[in-house]
Amino acid sequence: MNTISPRPVDAVIAAAREFLGERLSTAQAVREQHGRGEDQTPPTLPDAVAFAETTEEVSRLLALCHHHGVPVTPFGAGTSLEGHVNPVRQGITLDLSRMTAIREVNPEDMDCLIEPGVTRHQLNDFLRDQGLFFPVDPGSHCTIGGMCATRASGTNAVRYGTIRENVLGLEVVLADGRVIETGSRARKAANGYDLTRLMIGSEGTLGVITRIRLRLHGIPEAMSAAVCQFPDLKSAVETVIATSQSGIPVARIELLDADMMEACVRFSKLEGYKPVTTLFLEFHGSHAAVAEQAAAVEAIAADYGGEGFAWATDAEERNRLWKARHDAYWAGLALKPGWRALTTDVCVPISRLAEALVGAKEEAEALGHTTCIVGHVGDGNFHQMVLFDPDDPEGLERAWEMDRRIVARGLALGGTCSGEHGVGLGKREFLEQEHGAEALAVMRGIKNSLDPKGILNPGKMFRN
Template identity: 55%
Template sequence: MAHAVKFERRASSSATEAAIAAISALIGDRLTLSQAVRDLHGRDESFHPSHAPDAVAFAKSTEEVSAIVKICAEHGVPIIPFGTGTSLEGHVAALEGGITVDVSQMNEVLRVSPDDMDVTVQAGVTRKQLNEYIRDTGLFFPIDPGADASLGGMSATRASGTNAVRYGTMRENVLALTVVLADGRIIRTSKRARKSSAGYDLTRLFVGSEGTLGIITEVTVRLYGQPEAVSAAVVAFESIEGAVRTCIETIQSGIPVARVELLDDIQMHAINLYSKLDYKVAPTLFFEFHGTDASVAEQAERVRDLAEGNGGGEFVWATKPEDRTKLWSARHSAYYAGLALRPGCKGMATDVCVPISRLVDCISETKDDLKQSPIQATLVGHVGDGNFHLCFLLNPDDPAEIAEAERLHERLVLRAISMDGTCTGEHGVGYGKMQFLAAEHGEAVAVMRQIKKALDPDNILNPGKIVRP
């Protein structure tokens, strides 16, 4: 993990001052030099240290973003997009100084089409805000990374989360984007048609580009009908292998579960203490089923049979909305629950994803590593699509602990890649995982550099992330 990476400033102080003066003339007091605000915008939820920008500009429209980008391009000043700051690999760090463009005030829902089951929003709209806005339409937006992230940031990092096993990730659910390019041009990547074979798929190019190819200012996404019936269940297992096998067999059987989450025994202990629950301290699966009353009952019965065959215990049901909310709030608080196990620690979070046929091997070997290590870590996973996370609980002032976590992290990532998996299933690359791209993609990294050079020849868009030109 690249927590100690250092970069040199890009622009001269005079160029930066000139850009700041021009942007201030454009947007007035929505440009701030406050140290506290700059520090806030130089860090995300990750272990990586803060790299504050020289100024923060709060944009309110695509046209303002375009104007700001043109000013920065003229002066050679880096630009770092910022949504809510919930990313996990240093995506928002101003590694070379520059101007952070905060889109949180671009928070309007621009258009809802219930008949087409899609919606267009400004990039600063958050997933909870969107679902509250469309609640009365009978539709919902299912991508749930846990944090109340912005739709622009979720698109930029190709986010997913607990519902991905049924509804997919941002890659599958973004229909079109409005993007400001490095020279200030504004483009729309696609129309709203559900399929097209017209030209290069620019939407998919910018989804996951982490602000290195353009700044996303508007997003059009798919919506889904709210299910008639929803039921959730918790089941503990004798072994983590039995829990993972149950998940794999569920997917292979074609059972359309909406969510299936794995928590190891350490994580279950943590959330019991943090969320005041009393679940069994053992490897555990959280399930959620969507559909009609009959289909939900059928799904649950089939999964229960699979779980019993793999050492699963009694299903503990949560059918009332308030009980489900309590259950999934506990799951989404897993990171903070882990930190509470060791007061004063910091969490070094990471994730990998492998084909589900290799999931048992990958998790088992990872748990073996952890048993032999002096540092503690929690494990959770969106195991329905082969994705799981570790959070190392570290003393940030102990170099030995940090070195050990980095050793285990590297072993985890290279293990996943050797199993035809990926160094990151949903956290993204930022600058924290850049060193693993060559191992995963080989010569394709050179193609990524060519794309970056073509769209951002002066490397002013979020420099130091994903690839270095």
């Protein structure tokens, strides 16, 4: 009589249930919720979803999966845009969203220790009474663990840096269950390999982040939002370049092209604004410094045809404008109800930004695409939403082809295929083109050293 040998994943599920109990789910609905993020890759259902609540549970689960050779895909809020959380080889999805403790805050040293499931909003709500804030703002309701894994950035990066500059140290569980700590509370160090930076942006392929020590900043005395509108993309970008070269410490500089501004005016009801290329800016500092910065940028913008420069320190108005900016993705989708969007993520040297933006927009229009551009242009990063009809059999592939053209242009201008969204599944084909075969071989060597069985988020970063 023939017998069917149990699958390795079944052995992991049975053993994990002993310490996770009902927090190890094989329910169809739960598996479907963890089949992909906010990207356009086809979903893949994991065999089971584990909801960990402690480092010890993460360690025990990874040790089990390592022993049986079962894939593990870390999962936070599921907001990633490049297929990072798609469990392409099934196995176990490790959901860290319940690890939400803020372990400590050190106001004197302006740092804190948190678990990976904490979101930026939760942390800043907790810190507000202490006069501190965490500045990295990707715009979505993502977890800080996910932000570390994907090397997130966002609207404040031009002044405060990306997540990489704001992490002092990590606790990481390796593929075989070992737990290591990287970095320290010191603001600088010159000893050993920088394992913190190695893990930042590794997308769960080298280890699972279970604690994060963050650098915090003081809430500015004054904040002011400003809006200025321009006749074309080139004029707006030249204003950004001149502002940067002038050394004005702008906290945020966001660009919306005419199509995106039209979408935001409709969706967020921004009465009084025209559907033309627009810069959203924010200034931080003392009341006098904020006024001085705004006046300086207004003068620069006027030289490049900027009109209607308006700034206000009123918190309600400022929040209204930035909410409209953060809702830009949904506003873009509303331009064509029922359509979906593929969102690019290219970063180029600021001096080449006008060339990248104008060229990408003109090429998209020539190919018949409806696109909207929004960008963190203070550091040369922009996103171009390529709208497509999901009922068109060729719609998604045409959008991907446009994405490839945008990235190719960015690379040719000395840029990168991803400024903040990461690699995941969507950008794998560009890694060798950007870094070269030898650098890619070094990356693979690091992966093989830390994860010899290839169980951590397999299929991401590398094609095989």
